[in-house]
Amino acid sequence: MPYPVIALVLSMTSTLGTAPASELSVRYEHPDSPRAEQARKLLKDSDALETRIRLPEKVKVVARDCDSPAATWDHDERRITICYSLVDKVSDTMTGISETEEADAGTTAARVDGALTVLFHHELGHALSTLNGLADSDQQADQFAALTLAADKPKRVVPAAEARHLLAAGHAGIDHLSGTAESATFACLLYGADPARYARIAQGGWVPAERAPSCTNEYNRVKSTIGSKAVKIGT
Known part of the structure; x- marks a missing residue:
């Protein structure tokens, strides 16, 4: 039986950085090449897979080598997979963009971490x-992602928005990060x-200036539609 969305979008512990291991586990599989090892280390050091979000069922997060660069959710297996080759592609693409802009190393690292978090x-x-019995789509996944990211990792919100804007504007062709409208x-x-x-x-123009005044209403509408009072943070 699906969990009603009103009952849960996310719930967090009161201690920052404490993840409910009984709900979500993270495993980094052994990489098969030096390049994949670099991607594994980059992903792990980024803390992109660390979260305080509670899910209605146990979910596994697995970082591993794959035949192609991808990030996927398998409902039957209750598993999120992040491929090292995708991490490598994100890092290379973002580094190239930052080098073109002559951005410093700190800015580049923040953008990569932001992209991996998205x-x-x-x-x-x-x-x-x-898990909540809703029809799945990339649009709705993005809506949930905005709600969870803002609540779970507020310090990463700006780098995440910037990273996605840069990758979309550059037409990088990276799944889930492409598309200027998205x-x-x-x-x-x-x-x-x-x-x-x-x-x-x-200020960065990552959302069109004419749209910015309506963004609070857009956020509240999405929160009401798929989150409502379910966005809960411990005190």
């Missing part, structure tokens, strides 16, 4: 959709979660 929360969005909507939802705190999203 990928994980997008797959978490697919998990929340299907990027703008995602940025709008993140900005709408707290316009004062995330003012840089609007």
Whole structure:
């Protein structure tokens, strides 16, 4: 029986950084090449897969070598898979963009971490959709991702919005991070979660200027539709 969405989008412990291991486990499989090892280390050091989000069922997160660069959710197996080759592709693409802009190493690292965090929360969005008995789609996964990312990792919201904007604008062809319209909507939802705190999203033009004033309403509408009172943070 699916869990009603009103009962759960996410629930968090009161201690920052404490993940409910009984609900979500993370495993980094042994890489088969030096390049994959670099990607494994990058992903692990980024903390992109660390979360305080509670799910209605146990979910496994597995980082591993794959035949092609991808990030996927398998409902039958209750498993999120992040491929090392995708991590490598994200890192290479973002590094190239940053080098073109002559961005410093700290900015580049923040953008890579932001992009990897978006990928994980997008797959978490697919998990929340299907575990709650909802029709699954990339659009809805993005909506869940905006809600969970803003609540779970507020310090990563701005880098995440910037990273996705840069990758979409550059037509990188990376699954879940491509598409300028999708990027703008995602940025709008993140900005709408707290316009004062995330003012840089609007200032950077990652959401169109004419759309920015409506982003709070867009965020609240999405929260009401798929989250309502379910977004709970421990005190």
